[in-house]
Amino acid sequence: MSRIIVGGGISGLSAAYYAMKQPTNQPLIVLEATDRFGGWLKTTRLIDGTIFEQAARTIRPSGISGANTLQLVEELGLGDEIMPVSKLSPAAKNRMIYANGSLHSLPNSLMGLFRRQEPFSKPLIYYLMNDVITPKKHVLGDDESLYSFASRRFGNEVADYLISPVVCGICGGDAKEISVKFLMKPLFEKEQRYGSVLQGLFFDGLTKKRENLMDSRLLLRSRSEKWNVYSFKNGIEVLPRTLKKKLDSKGIDIRANTKIVDVELNKHSVICKTESGDCIVGNEIISSIPAFELSTLLKNHHPELASILASIQYASMCVVNLQYNGKVIPKEGFGFLVAPNEESPLLGVIFDSCCFPYRETTVLTAMIGGYKYHKYINNNTSEKEMEIIALKELKRMLKLDEKPQSVKVQFLKNCIPQYMVGHEMKVKEIEGYIKRNRLPLAICGSSYYGVGVNDVIFSAKKAIDEIRD
Ligand SMILES: Cc1cc2nc3c(=O)[nH]c(=O)nc-3n(C[C@H](O)[C@H](O)[C@H](O)COP(=O)(O)OP(=O)(O)OC[C@H]3O[C@@H](n4cnc5c(N)ncnc54)[C@H](O)[C@@H]3O)c2cc1C
Missing domain, CATH: 3.50.50.60 (FAD/NAD(P)-binding domain)
Structure with missing residues (x-):
């Protein structure tokens, strides 16, 4: 059978x-x-070769599951198809948050922790020290929301301007409802075991055993070439x-x-x-x-x-892929996420062409909806309306006034689970x-x-x- x-x-x-x-x-x-076949892994190639991804676009090489995928990719003979994004590239280092009406770069170096950078009212090191001096709290049911954990340990600004937008970017979810174990299980466990996250990182660092990863050739290559994420020459659907x-x-x-x-x-x-x-x-x-x-x-x-x-539960999203002639964005980077307390249907925008440059074009993807989907979108909302919303938000947040050469709007119903x-x-x-x-x-x-x-x-x-x- x-x-x-x-x-x-x-x-x-x-x-x-x-x-x-x-x-x-x-x-x-x-x-x-x-x-x-492929489910949410769906790539569209435009006539000029530009790639629009419907949902997933990059894969991380890190951790056991990352090593496992690299082994699979190697077994499938797709190693030569890989397009990596280096940890040293602007696409990996420059991440932005739209908060309080403007775009802000997140610190990307050790020195950056000691400088005050908007939208935070203090240098990030201050919030990290808050974790060290805040006593551990025994959490009922061994779980809490990401927002509650982050604000307890690091303060409300970290929860509002860092954790909440990141949760929106990853699963379109509301950090006030999503489990801490979705993104920060190891940090939560460190607090519960050692009293604070930083102490936990320190003590675990002293006793850390090397994970028994499957050492495929691609994994070794990903380490030596310092990959942050990767995709494939013809898009992720090749997998x-x-x-x-x-x-x-x-x-x-x-x-x-x-x-x-x-x-x-x-x-x-x-x-x-x-x-x-x-x-x-x-x-x-x-x-x-x-x-x-x-x-x-x-x-x-x-x-x-x-x-x-x-x-x-599941959340829905609307994805708007846009292609422009020439370089039209003000700064190279991974893209930006929108702080949830901004009145906007936008969750974030990915600068695809910074990760994977293609000729003299700019490719962006606007992610809309998530837990706010039903506030802004209903069954009668048309693709044209979504295009207008995306362009309006890009104009407001990125000061981007150009007309795109190509646009693709896709409604992804119940596309991502909410843990x-x-x-x-x-x-x-x-x-x-x-x-x-x-x-x-x-x-x-x-x-x-x-x-x-x-x-x-x-x-x-x-x-x-x-x-x-
Ligand atoms: C907008 C978005 C962006 C994302 N970005 C990333 C990213 O950059 N990196 C990353 O790692 N992940 C990303 N993800 C997550 C990742 O794409 C998905 O978690 C993953 O593709 C899910 O794969 P799956 O096979 O589990 O499910 P699915 O892709 O949902 O596949 C399930 C399949 O089952 C079929 N099916 C359903 N019901 C039945 C039935 N009754 N009988 C027979 N067949 C059925 C469906 O048609 C579908 O083909 C993203 C997800 C979304 C939505």
């Missing part, structure tokens, strides 16, 4: 790849609802496209336009019903689809599990339910263990290693 993988985004394709590499040689079926080709070449049964609408899980079999009324039978299932989708598939047979899955306070506990409940009931089910993808491309690929690997462990 077969292993069924539901979802053909990057996590589903990675799960199929890792399953294919296992010695068991169990037949595999990958089921994707739409006519394309799922190459994975799909690899699976095809090994004869894996991969089906597009196959939306699953119900899943029945028995001890030794899984029955997936498709939208067109077919039944696909296997003995194990790996779900890589969003938790709210999996919830609808399981609601008839496992209502308790379905209700926990449904409680993992609210208590998320880790929810995931434990889901895992506990699956284990207790000995269900032939494993979960991976962005709903559970991290939203980055590295996280979801790593979650796919773990799901395959651990299914019915």
Whole structure:
């Protein structure tokens, strides 16, 4: 009997790849609802070669999950396609915040910590020292919001002007609701263990063991060339496209336009019903689809599990890609994030062409919505209206008055999970339910263990290693 993988985004394709590499040689079926594979990894190439990314655009090489992705990239033969952004480049070093009506550069050197820089009212070192003198607080339920943690340890200005915009930039979320463990789990744990974050960093630094990373050639290259992030010459979608080709070449049964609408899980079999009324039978299932989708598939047979899955919320975004002739932005950099207390639908703007220069053009991506989506956007909002909003905000914040050469507007409904306070506990409940009931089910993808491309690929690997462990 077969292993069924539901979802053909990057996590589903990675799960199929890792399953294919296992010695068991169990037949595999990958089921994707739409006519394309790759999920949120979607690249559009304009006639002149300019690249617009719909959602994810860069991958970090750091940490265990970063090393794992680099190993995958190497195994797929994509090493020569990589386009890295060096840690020393302006795109890595210059990050800006729009706050109190203007753009401000964030400090990017040690000396910068000792200088006062707007929008902060004191040098950043002051907020770091605040952490050292503030007593530890025992946090109820072992979780709190990122905002609460940052303001407790470092002060409100760090929470308002640094943490909140960064949370918007990463997941379009409200730092007052997102769990501290989403971004700052190690820092939170250091406070709880040592009394302050800085003390924790100091003591852990003394005893730090080197992570046992998979030392692929690409990982060594990423270190020697000091990569901050990377993408690929033809855009990020090359990764799922190459994975799909690899699976095809090994004869894996991969089906597009196959939306699953119900899943029945028995001890030794899984029955997936498709939208067109077919039944696909296997003995194990790996779900890589969003938790709210999996919830609808399981609601008839496992209502308790379905209700926990449904409680993992998602945010929507509107992405506006813009291409201009010539260099039109005032300063090279990664881009800017908008402080949430600004009255703006904009979460941030990425300066794509600073990361990956292409001829004499400027490419920007405006990210709009997130937790503010429904305040500014409804089902009737048109692409033209979104273009006008993006251009108006670029004029206000970047003083950019040029007319773009090309614009692409995309509404990404329920595209990114929101790890609210208590998320880790929810995931434990889901895992506990699956284990207790000995269900032939494993979960991976962005709903559970991290939203980055590295996280979801790593979650796919773990799901395959651990299914019915
Ligand atoms: C705007 C934005 C910017 C981002 N930027 C970055 C970035 O720069 N770097 C980074 O590392 N990460 C980034 N991310 C995160 C990253 O892109 C995603 O977390 C990742 O692509 C999710 O992959 P996935 O396979 O888990 O899910 P998805 O891409 O959602 O794939 C799930 C697949 O399952 C299919 N499916 C759903 N329901 C069913 C069903 N019932 N039956 C069959 N198939 C089904 C869907 O059609 C889809 O193809 C960004 C995300 C967004 C939204």
